[in-house]
Amino acid sequence: MARDRGMLRLVVTRMSRESAGIVSIELADATGRPLPAWEPGAHIDVQLITRMQRQYSLCGDPADLRSYRIAVLREDFSRGVSMYVHDFLHVGSVVHVRPPRNLFPVLPASEYLLLAAGIGITPLLPMARSLSRARAPWAMNYAVRDEANLPFASELESLGPAVTINAPGRAGRLDLAALLAAPHPGLGVYACGPARFIDGVVDAMGHWPSGSLHLERFEPKPVVALPNAPFTVHCARSNLDVEVPAERTMLQAITDVDLPVTGSCLRGVCGSCAVRVLDGEVEHRDSLTTDPDSRVMYPCVSRARAARLTIDV
């Protein structure tokens, strides 16, 4: 993956073990320059020296721009980035970081409920801190498998009684159906965690007013896709026709001809590759789109329904 010009060159300044499987990492500019500002919910793309790139939610304090903090869960049966971070990253390692973007912002609401599971606590920690500073009414339920292995224990503790840790043993397992049984207009629900947890929240909130739930997924939701067929994308702004063969993604095809669209997750979860559709029907295969008629598409996974599509690129 090419390193684009907008990337910041940062240095690991501190690594702390937060639980058996999670390390937190602080990143700072080597010359001490302040970093671009961010709001709770934001994430950064981190590119390792191995050129592998992943997205991590910022979980530090937005008021402190001397460093960013992320946390990484070790996943042995994954594509290897988390293992690299756990086994080989060290204080002094250089990483490249794309400035924060926020696809999970906190919107005005009369009350807030933050729901996290596992490593999904990361974007919600700064949210909790800023809601508590703003004296907004909020509560958090954090589901963990093992109470003895609670990441960010002292930070959660310092947030006070608004935080409930749901672990077998403490407040018991988190019963999403019971917690979310009665719709509560005006309540903004923010959820982050593994796919199964997110699916549970979505199921439990089916009868809530639309717009109540805000999610951040790490993993794509399963989609039933049509078989891949070749199609042509007309890029209106550059007046270019690009052929997308069945075995290539639309993002690959348009970046092959050097059009300015950049992907990051390449799995339809992050939103970085978004393009505006001017004409033609889209088969949305991403995990972000909720309206099937949406005119924004994510070409890292989504494709045209017919032979031709026109986009604003």
Add this chain to the structure above:
Amino acid sequence: MASRFAALTEAEVRASLGEIEKPTTDKILDHLDRSCLTFLAHSPFCCLSTSDSAGNCDCSPRGDYPGFVRALDDRTLVLPDRLGNRLADSFTNILDNGHVGLLCFVPGMIETLRINGSAYVTNDPSLMAMLEQDHVVPQLATVIEVEQAYLHCGRALLRSRLWDDEMHDLATEVPSAGTMWAEASGLDADVARAIDEASVAGYKTLY
């Protein structure tokens, strides 16, 4: 086959090299230690040697993101099969004879890591999922059970100046791939040019 030059016997070769000194055999590990694992995690390129049961050898280049030779533990490596290897010489050999040798490189580093072991081919779905790159899950992978691992001294790379920038000039003197392939097949320069153009486009598909 009669050799063109004097072929020495083992005793003669040994007499010329002298006794193998102790440290040379000492440093051979039967597993991957922390340094070997760190080396592999930063290595984007290796050469894989295989041979069939009759002893016919092949050596082929493999490259990808650093760490693509994945260590599952300190005795097991897995090597994804990526595009560009459809001749499958290595697979045919491994099926016939599991012994393989790997020579791994880290750009800028003169020492190389040598790993010998025995290999088999698999398509285990959970393993394939771990090897996904740019959306593409490999269909096959080679699992290598490590028997020997050691760092090879840097003199060869030092003498070759392999990592020096000015050494890149050498490539301008070598015929293009299209020319070499066309000549090997008895085709003319137009074909060579066409092959070169096609491979510029083809090389965009790496996975």
